[in-house]
Amino acid sequence: MANVLVSAPKTAKKGQVVEIKALIMHVMETGFRPGTNGRIIPRNIIQDFSATWNGREIFRMKMSPAIAANPFVSFSAVASESGTIAFRWSGDEGFLAEHQVAITVT
């Protein structure tokens, strides 16, 4: 299981715009660098990141090797209803990580 760090408020007022930050541990190997033996290290990146609010997609991002190691993404969302915000990262070599946080909207 990959190390994931997500920052989102636990409570929010309905209609409020909240900031969501997501960080995941990943090498994001570009596939352009030679290793110690002079051979190119194969590409190993996270390709897709998405966030859903109670199953409804609120944010999606397609990453390239130009995203720094340990990808950090921050975006905003309108607090619509109480529930869970789910995050999903997928990429090369069958990489898959999921994380959920609960949010109460009043």
Add this chain to the structure above:
Amino acid sequence: MTPRRPERSEAKSRDLFVHRQKMGPSAALGATVGRRSFLAGAITVVPFAAHATPDALAAAVKEVTGGSPVHEGKVKLDIPPLVENGNAVPLTVKVDSPMTPDDHVKAIHVFNEKNPQPHVFNAWLSPANGRALVSTRIKLADSQKVVAIAETSTGEFWSAHTDVIVTIAACVEDVT
């Protein structure tokens, strides 16, 4: 090393010593750099010939816009103009948009000029975001232009670009 002769002055002797020190390691290097390490060095150079060029950048932009005109403005690309380490460059794209169902930013695309590939990321947004704002950290292989393009629900494209100077490049260094 020649044994120190009594008639030689102190300074001259030091010069000789420094000279030998300079000669020593490089001479040894010349002797020990074999075919293998030379080839490894040669391979290191190859992948960076395949940089994304301004042409590749234009092609990547066209792929996203489909040839529609791209207007300057509305987009704010926040990236430091002078970057010490290209391995992690903070980047924020902010678009001036009401983010209503009728008029919102559908997508934000970021491109670069001189990394091996022109793409950096594509992010898809909706009115559920409230604000058209995306922040991340990117790699930059060289001092270059970074371009952000916002696609609105009304079919318009707005852009902003920044020239960034990078002192330590990403991707290029060895892993050692």
